[in-house]
Amino acid sequence: MIPADQHLNIGSVIFDGMDQIDFTGPFEVLARIPNSTLHIGSKTLDPITDTRGLKILPEKTLEDMPKLDILHVPGGPGQEDLMEDEDYLSFIRTQAEGAKYVFSVCTGALICGAAGLLRGKRATTHWAAMEVLPYLGAIPLTDRVVIEGNYYFAGGVTSGIDGALKLAADIRGDDAAMQIQLYMQYHPEPPFDAGTPDRAPAEVVERSRNSVKELTARRIETAKRIASKLDLPYGGKA
Amino acid sequence: MIPADQHLNIGSVIFDGMDQIDFTGPFEVLARIPNSTLHIGSKTLDPITDTRGLKILPEKTLEDMPKLDILHVPGGPGQEDLMEDEDYLSFIRTQAEGAKYVFSVCTGALICGAAGLLRGKRATTHWAAMEVLPYLGAIPLTDRVVIEGNYYFAGGVTSGIDGALKLAADIRGDDAAMQIQLYMQYHPEPPFDAGTPDRAPAEVVERSRNSVKELTARRIETAKRIASKLDLPYGGKA
Numbered sequence: 001m002i003p004a005d006q007h008l009n010i011g012s013v014i015f016d017g018m019d020q021i022d023f024t025g026p027f028e029v030l031a032r033i034p035n036s037t038l039h040i041g042s043k044t045l046d047p048i049t050d051t052r053g054l055k056i057l058p059e060k061t062l063e064d065m066p067k068l069d070i071l072h073v074p075g076g077p078g079q080e081d082l083m084e085d086e087d088y089l090s091f092i093r094t095q096a097e098g099a100k101y102v103f104s105v106c107t108g109a110l111i112c113g114a115a116g117l118l119r120g121k122r123a124t125t126h127w128a129a130m131e132v133l134p135y136l137g138a139i140p141l142t143d144r145v146v147i148e149g150n151y152y153f154a155g156g157v158t159s160g161i162d163g164a165l166k167l168a169a170d171i172r173g174d175d176a177a178m179q180i181q182l183y184m185q186y187h188p189e190p191p192f193d194a195g196t197p198d199r200a201p202a203e204v205v206e207r208s209r210n211s212v213k214e215l216t217a218r219r220i221e222t223a224k225r226i227a228s229k230l231d232l233p234y235g236g237k238a
Numbered sequence: 239m240i241p242a243d244q245h246l247n248i249g250s251v252i253f254d255g256m257d258q259i260d261f262t263g264p265f266e267v268l269a270r271i272p273n274s275t276l277h278i279g280s281k282t283l284d285p286i287t288d289t290r291g292l293k294i295l296p297e298k299t300l301e302d303m304p305k306l307d308i309l310h311v312p313g314g315p316g317q318e319d320l321m322e323d324e325d326y327l328s329f330i331r332t333q334a335e336g337a338k339y340v341f342s343v344c345t346g347a348l349i350c351g352a353a354g355l356l357r358g359k360r361a362t363t364h365w366a367a368m369e370v371l372p373y374l375g376a377i378p379l380t381d382r383v384v385i386e387g388n389y390y391f392a393g394g395v396t397s398g399i400d401g402a403l404k405l406a407a408d409i410r411g412d413d414a415a416m417q418i419q420l421y422m423q424y425h426p427e428p429p430f431d432a433g434t435p436d437r438a439p440a441e442v443v444e445r446s447r448n449s450v451k452e453l454t455a456r457r458i459e460t461a462k463r464i465a466s467k468l469d470l471p472y473g474g475k476a
Contacts, residue, residue, distance in 0.1 A: 019266075020262055020265065020266070021262055021263065021265075021266045021422070024258055024259055024262035024263075024292070025259065025262075025263075027258065027259075027290070028257075028258065028259045028290075028395070028396075031290035031291065031292070032290065038290075038291075040292070047285075047295050052265070052266075052269035052270065052276075053269065053276075054262070054265060054269070054278070054294070055294065055295035055297075056292070056293065056294055056295070057285050057293035057294070057295065059293075106423075126423060127423060144425070145427070155423055156421075156422070156423030157266070157421070157422040157423050157424070158266075158399070158422050158423060158424045158426065159423055161396070161426070162426060162427050162428060162429060165428065165429045165430070166429045169429055169430075174430065175439075175441075175442055177429065177430065178430045178432035178438055178439065178442045179438075179442050179445060179446055181428060181429075181430055181432045181433055181438075182432050182433065182434070182435065182438045182442060182443065182446050183394075183395070183446060184259070184394070184396050184433070185344075185364060185365060185393055185394030185395050185396060185397055185433055185434060186395070186396045186426075186428050186433040187382070187428070187431075187433025187434045187437065188396065188399070188400060188424075188426035188428065188433070189382045189383070189400050190400060190403065190419060190424050190425070190426065191400060191403045191404045191407055191415065191419075192403070192407075192412065192415065192416045192419055193425075194416035194419045194420050195419055195420065195422070195423055195424040195425025195426070196420070196423060197420065199425065200416055200417075200419075200420045201413075201416065203413075204413055204417050204420055205420065207417060208417055208420050208421060
């Protein structure tokens with residue numbers, strides 16, 4: 001809990017190729033945390049285009065972002081570019097150092113890893129990217145939300161909603177988080193029990209794995225390059 | 239089910255004061271329906287600003303939207319203005335007439351009602367706006383997703399994700415919908431059982447009801463004006 005009268009600067013980083021709901025899911029929660037301001041930052045002020053084409057406008061360049069109390073890093077296929085973009089990485093590294101909480105969603109964890117922030121940490125990410133985490137020095141867990149010190153890691157895509165509510169509760173108390181959850185009418189009723197690879201029918205999982213095979217291979221290659229640059233243990237062995 | 243080789247035009251209407259996740263939740267699903275194109279329309283090409291400040295860019299003006307197979311109408315406090323904006327209403331009325339499916343989320347149902355589309359239909363909306371539905375000729379249900387003929391009504395805010403997955407399944411089959419659900423890692427674990435007024439603690443519900451009291455009163459006034467204009471039964475009696 002953070003004292004209710006202490007104003008919080010929350011900041012989300014958005015970028016091309018992001019999966020929009022890694023950002024918009026948590027936004028729905030974070031933008032309603034009492035006594036806080038949410039800032040949306042990107043490299044430039046141009047609209048970013050999500051992996052399915054949705055265009056969202058940032059409010060600030062990375063340089064113009066204030067010192068953040070909570071840093072939110074979404075993921076999506078565009079995470080690949082950010083993992084080798086020093087402007088984003090140094091922003092994330094610097095902000096994470098001063099932040100009370102760092103919150104990654106989906107493959108946002110890989111970006112944090114590329115910034116050197118995952119060394120020895122238990123973490124999670126999208127199920128299809130789980131095998132990339134060890135290259136970045138992290139210990140992968142399949143929990144939907146992993147809390148490691150002041151780091152909150154949400155798994156794939158919609159996990160960010162659960163992670164953000166958990167974070168809201170830890171920052172402002174259960175009542176504040178429940179009020180946001182009630183407003184959002186977040187009493188999910190998924191039509192299928194197919195939200196994780198161990199639950200979905202085998203043939204659905206196989207088709208999904210095949211469709212992301214190349215992306216996963218690319219992510220591993222990127223992670224290997226970074227691991228050797230950052231001198232991370234697994235990368236050294238690979 | 240619609241034959242897999244039949245291309246579908248899906249269209250979302252976005253507007254100022256929308257609750258962004260009424261749109262972005264379903265977007266995550268609808269933009270992944272096989273053999274379809276998702277179009278994002280608004281009155282002008284200017285970015286819209288959601289109720290908490292998020293700016294999203296439309297792709298097309300309403301006039302430039304193609305004939306839609308699926309019409310998606312999100313909600314949010316901004317629905318008030320749309321309910322008396324003939325440009326939006328006539329767009330929705332015309333598209334709904336030719337569409338295979340109409341899909342409203344949250345108070346998007348009230349907009350559909352203002353377009354005269356809810357007469358005698360069972361429908362749902364955000365819990366805080368439920369009492370507005372009868373003024374628009376609808377029979378309110380508290381189900382998370384209500385299917386009435388070719389109309390799909392999702393309840394408040396995050397209900398749109400469940401509604402969109404249900405719709406995806408009915409259009410392209412369970413396997414296609416499960417593949418989207420698996421990609422989204424949609425196996426929700428809400429931190430609290432507080433997503434509906436009958437589940438949240440009484441004091442949380444009371445605070446929430448108080449915070450939307452004025453908005454609800456305004457929505458009822460708007461609905462009454464429209465009911466009398468459209469000569470809807472309840473409005474006549476009120």
